[in-house]
Amino acid sequence: MSIPPPTTSSITRDLRHLFSSVTLRRAMLNPNPWQRRVWKQDHIKVVPDKDRIMKWNIVPGDFVRQIPDRFNQNDNPERYEVLSVDKWQNKVYLKGTRYKTEAKAKWVPYSKLQLWIGNLSLHEDGETTSVYATRIGSTNLKYNYRKKRFEWVRYAEATSPPMPFAEKRRIPWPKEKQPPYRAKQNKYYDTEADNALDKTWLPFVPQGKVSTFNEESYIGDLFTNKDLPSQWQASIPMEHIIASELTNPHSRARRQERWQERLAMLERSKQEYVKLELADLKGRRRQDAKADGVFRWKIAVRKYKARRNWQRWVRRGAKAKMEMRIKRRHRRSARKLRRLRMMKLKDAKNQVAIITGAGSGIGLESSLLFAQEGATVVLADINLGAADAAAALIAKRTPNAKTMVFKTDVSSEKDIKAAVDATVERFGRLDIMFNNAGIMHPQDDNAVTTEENIWDLTMNINVKGVWWGCKYAILAMRKNPTDESLGLRTGGSIINVASFVALMGAATPQLAYTASKGAVLAMTRELAMVHAREGIRLNSLCPGPLKTPLLMDFLNTPEKRDRRMVHIPMGRFGEAIEQAQAAVFLGSDESSYITGTDFKVDGGISSCYVTPLGEPVLAPPKNLSAAT
Ligand SMILES: NC(=O)c1ccc[n+]([C@@H]2O[C@H](COP(=O)([O-])OP(=O)(O)OC[C@H]3O[C@@H](n4cnc5c(N)ncnc54)[C@H](O)[C@@H]3O)[C@@H](O)[C@H]2O)c1
Structure with a gap:
C-alpha cells in the first residue's frame, strides 16, 4: 500500500460538512455566537448536500477530470493534477488550468470530478485505456501505531469505462514527491488563516478569566488562538479529533x-x-x-x-x-x-515420549508405564513385530493412550530423524527421548578374542545410536510449543541407557559393550552441560543386571548366573519394571533439578564390597507385561 498522504486540508474552520443540511440550515437561521463569529462571512454559502465532501478521498497529487457530457460522445475532458482541496468551500483546485500557472489554478466542485485510476488494459488485446473512478469508497480509519498516524484505503466502487470484473479496485494514494505541503506557501489553502497547520491538539489553556467555557468556545479558541505550540499531526483528520474530544468526559472543557x-x-x-x-x-x-x-x-x-x-x-x-x-x-x-511446574508425568496428559528398543525388556516395560502415566508413546524398534505387539498390549491395558509404532534402526541417522520428524508432525512436540535400544553381542569378549566387526556393530548401535537420538531430540525439543495452562513447556528430558558395567570392572568381559556404555556416560554428561540452560535435561540410566532377554540369553547356564549373583547385595536380578520406574522419574518434572547424572538403579551392586548372607525377604515387583 502506498503511503496515505496527510489530507492537507484536514484542518478547517468550517465543520459544516459534519452536519446534515437540515441541521445546517437551522444553524444558519439562528446561529449561536461562535457560529456567528466563524460563519458570518459573506462568501460562505451553504453547500448543497451533493457537493459536500464527506470522505476526503481526493488529495493533492491525484489526477482528475470533469464528468464528461453523457449525451456528447465526443466529449473527452482533459485530465488535471489536483493542486489542493478546499474543504471549506468543497472545491478542488486543478493544476495548470486557466492561465497554466499554479497561481491561477481553476477550481471545480468536488461532485463534478472523476478520479483517474490509471491506464489499465481491460481486455486481453493488451490495449490500455484511461480508467476513472466514478464512485469512491473508503475503509474505516485505522491508527498505525508504528507510524503514529491514521491510515485508510480508498477504492473505486464504480468506474468509467466499467471494469470487466465486479470487484472493488483499490486506488493507491499518490506518492509524496515534494516536501510536505505547507499552507503558508499556498494561497489556495482552505482557510485564509494560514497558521492553520500550526494548530495543535494539546489541551488549550485559557488565559485570564473565562466567562463561558464550553465545547464550542473550546473549539472556537482552538482555531483562533495563535499561540498554541506546534505539534500538529497532519495525518489525523480533524473530524476524528473533534469527535473524540466531544465524547471525552474528562476533557478540560467538560471539567x-x-x-x-x-x-x-x-x-x-x-x-x-x-x-x-x-x-x-x-x-x-x-x-x-x-x-x-x-x-x-x-x-x-x-x-x-x-x-x-x-x-x-x-x-x-x-x-x-x-x-x-x-x-x-x-x-x-x-x-x-x-503446581503445574511441580507436576508429575501423571498430570502431564500432553507429553510425548519416544522409546527406542520398545519391543522388549526395559523398553517394553517403559512403554507400558509411560502410557499408563498419561504420556503419548512412540514405540521405535528395529523389530517391528515386537513393537506392534507392545502397542497392542498398551491398547489393551490403557485403551485411551495414544501410541505410534515406528520401525527404526537406531544406528541409522536417517531412521532416527524420520522417527523424530514423524512424531513431531503427528503429535506436535517431543518431551521425552528414551534412548534405550542397545545390544550385547555373544561374541563380544576380551581384547584378544573380540572381532573388529563385533566391536563396530556394538559401537554403532550403543554409542552412535544414542548420539543420533540425542541430536534429533534436541533439535525437536528446542521447538516445542509452550502453553503453561496445559503444562507444556519448551525443552524436555533425554534418558540414555548405559550400564553398571561402565562404572565397575568385571572379569567376565564384554569389551565392546563395556566401552560403549562408558562412552554413553561421558557423552551424556557433556551434552547435559551444553543444553542445561535450554530446558533440556540429559541423564544416563545405569541398570544393574536384569532378568531380561538381553542378559538371560547370555547367562544361559546356572553356573554363569551364580557367578554373578554372589556380587548382588539384594540377592536377586533386577526387573525391567524397576528401570521403567526410574525412566518415568527422570522423564517427569519430579526430577527437574537432575541433569548430567549417572543414575544407578543397580540393587546396590556398584557400592558393594562384601554381600550379605541369606535369602532376600522381599519378592521382586511384577513386570507390567507379565501381569494378567
Ligand atoms: N538387561 C540388562 O541386564 C541390562 C543391564 C544394563 C544395561 N542394559 C541396557 O538396557 C538397554 C535395554 O536392555 P534390554 O534388557 O531391555 O534389552 P532387550 O534385548 O530386551 O531389548 C532391546 C530392544 O532393542 C531393540 N533393538 C536392538 N537393536 C536395535 C537397533 N539397532 N535399533 C532399534 N532397536 C534395536 C531390540 O529389538 C529389542 O526390542 C540396552 O541398552 C542395554 O544395554 C541392560
Missing part, C-alpha cells in the same frame, strides 16, 4: 463546565439560606439576618463536604477491595502455575 456548575450551585444555595433568614427577621437587623444566613450556609457546606469526603472514603474502600481481589486472583494463578 471546567462541571467546576463552574458546582460553584454556581454553591452560590445558589447561599442565596437561598440568606433569603430564608431575610423572610423572617425575628427582630434582627437585615445585615445580621444575612450574616446568620451565610453562617448557616457555611455549616451546611461543611457538612456537605464531610459527607462527600466520607463517600470518597467508601469508594476508595471499594477500590481497595477490588485491588485485593485482583491480587488474590493473581496469587491463585501463580499457585496454579507453580
Whole structure:
C-alpha cells in the first residue's frame, strides 16, 4: 500500500460538512455566537448536500477530470493534477488550468470530478485505456501505531469505462514527491488563516478569566488562538479529533463546565439560606439576618463536604477491595502455575515420549508405564513385530493412550530423524527421548578374542545410536510449543541407557559393550552441560543386571548366573519394571533439578564390597507385561 498522504486540508474552520443540511440550515437561521463569529462571512454559502465532501478521498497529487457530457460522445475532458482541496468551500483546485500557472489554478466542485485510476488494459488485446473512478469508497480509519498516524484505503466502487470484473479496485494514494505541503506557501489553502497547520491538539489553556467555557468556545479558541505550540499531526483528520474530544468526559472543557456548575450551585444555595433568614427577621437587623444566613450556609457546606469526603472514603474502600481481589486472583494463578511446574508425568496428559528398543525388556516395560502415566508413546524398534505387539498390549491395558509404532534402526541417522520428524508432525512436540535400544553381542569378549566387526556393530548401535537420538531430540525439543495452562513447556528430558558395567570392572568381559556404555556416560554428561540452560535435561540410566532377554540369553547356564549373583547385595536380578520406574522419574518434572547424572538403579551392586548372607525377604515387583 502506498503511503496515505496527510489530507492537507484536514484542518478547517468550517465543520459544516459534519452536519446534515437540515441541521445546517437551522444553524444558519439562528446561529449561536461562535457560529456567528466563524460563519458570518459573506462568501460562505451553504453547500448543497451533493457537493459536500464527506470522505476526503481526493488529495493533492491525484489526477482528475470533469464528468464528461453523457449525451456528447465526443466529449473527452482533459485530465488535471489536483493542486489542493478546499474543504471549506468543497472545491478542488486543478493544476495548470486557466492561465497554466499554479497561481491561477481553476477550481471545480468536488461532485463534478472523476478520479483517474490509471491506464489499465481491460481486455486481453493488451490495449490500455484511461480508467476513472466514478464512485469512491473508503475503509474505516485505522491508527498505525508504528507510524503514529491514521491510515485508510480508498477504492473505486464504480468506474468509467466499467471494469470487466465486479470487484472493488483499490486506488493507491499518490506518492509524496515534494516536501510536505505547507499552507503558508499556498494561497489556495482552505482557510485564509494560514497558521492553520500550526494548530495543535494539546489541551488549550485559557488565559485570564473565562466567562463561558464550553465545547464550542473550546473549539472556537482552538482555531483562533495563535499561540498554541506546534505539534500538529497532519495525518489525523480533524473530524476524528473533534469527535473524540466531544465524547471525552474528562476533557478540560467538560471539567471546567462541571467546576463552574458546582460553584454556581454553591452560590445558589447561599442565596437561598440568606433569603430564608431575610423572610423572617425575628427582630434582627437585615445585615445580621444575612450574616446568620451565610453562617448557616457555611455549616451546611461543611457538612456537605464531610459527607462527600466520607463517600470518597467508601469508594476508595471499594477500590481497595477490588485491588485485593485482583491480587488474590493473581496469587491463585501463580499457585496454579507453580503446581503445574511441580507436576508429575501423571498430570502431564500432553507429553510425548519416544522409546527406542520398545519391543522388549526395559523398553517394553517403559512403554507400558509411560502410557499408563498419561504420556503419548512412540514405540521405535528395529523389530517391528515386537513393537506392534507392545502397542497392542498398551491398547489393551490403557485403551485411551495414544501410541505410534515406528520401525527404526537406531544406528541409522536417517531412521532416527524420520522417527523424530514423524512424531513431531503427528503429535506436535517431543518431551521425552528414551534412548534405550542397545545390544550385547555373544561374541563380544576380551581384547584378544573380540572381532573388529563385533566391536563396530556394538559401537554403532550403543554409542552412535544414542548420539543420533540425542541430536534429533534436541533439535525437536528446542521447538516445542509452550502453553503453561496445559503444562507444556519448551525443552524436555533425554534418558540414555548405559550400564553398571561402565562404572565397575568385571572379569567376565564384554569389551565392546563395556566401552560403549562408558562412552554413553561421558557423552551424556557433556551434552547435559551444553543444553542445561535450554530446558533440556540429559541423564544416563545405569541398570544393574536384569532378568531380561538381553542378559538371560547370555547367562544361559546356572553356573554363569551364580557367578554373578554372589556380587548382588539384594540377592536377586533386577526387573525391567524397576528401570521403567526410574525412566518415568527422570522423564517427569519430579526430577527437574537432575541433569548430567549417572543414575544407578543397580540393587546396590556398584557400592558393594562384601554381600550379605541369606535369602532376600522381599519378592521382586511384577513386570507390567507379565501381569494378567
Ligand atoms: N538387561 C540388562 O541386564 C541390562 C543391564 C544394563 C544395561 N542394559 C541396557 O538396557 C538397554 C535395554 O536392555 P534390554 O534388557 O531391555 O534389552 P532387550 O534385548 O530386551 O531389548 C532391546 C530392544 O532393542 C531393540 N533393538 C536392538 N537393536 C536395535 C537397533 N539397532 N535399533 C532399534 N532397536 C534395536 C531390540 O529389538 C529389542 O526390542 C540396552 O541398552 C542395554 O544395554 C541392560
